[in-house]
Amino acid sequence: MRIRLHGTPDECDHTAAALAEVLEVLDTSRHYADRPPSKLCRVYLTVAPPTTATGPHSHGANND
Numbered sequence: 001m002r003i004r005l006h007g008t009p010d011e012c013d014h015t016a017a018a019l020a021e022v023l024e025v026l027d028t029s030r031h032y033a034d035r036p037p038s039k040l041c042r043v044y045l046t047v048a049p050p051t052t053a054t055g056p057h058s059h060g061a062n063n064d
Helices: 009-020
Strands: 002-007 024-028 041-048
Touching: 002 009, 009 024, 009 041
Parallel strands: none
Antiparallel strands: 002 041, 024 041
């Protein structure tokens, strides 16, 4: 899966680290700056889909 983060460099770094706590991050791109005068950037994460479904939206045997 590919996830795009869009925000300040600090926001993108913080969010990428938080996502790495719950997903297997296979690759993280560099910061791609938006056109000036924006101070925002984009970061792309390549992650492995979760192997087991958990949480309120999972479709296990008890949630069908």
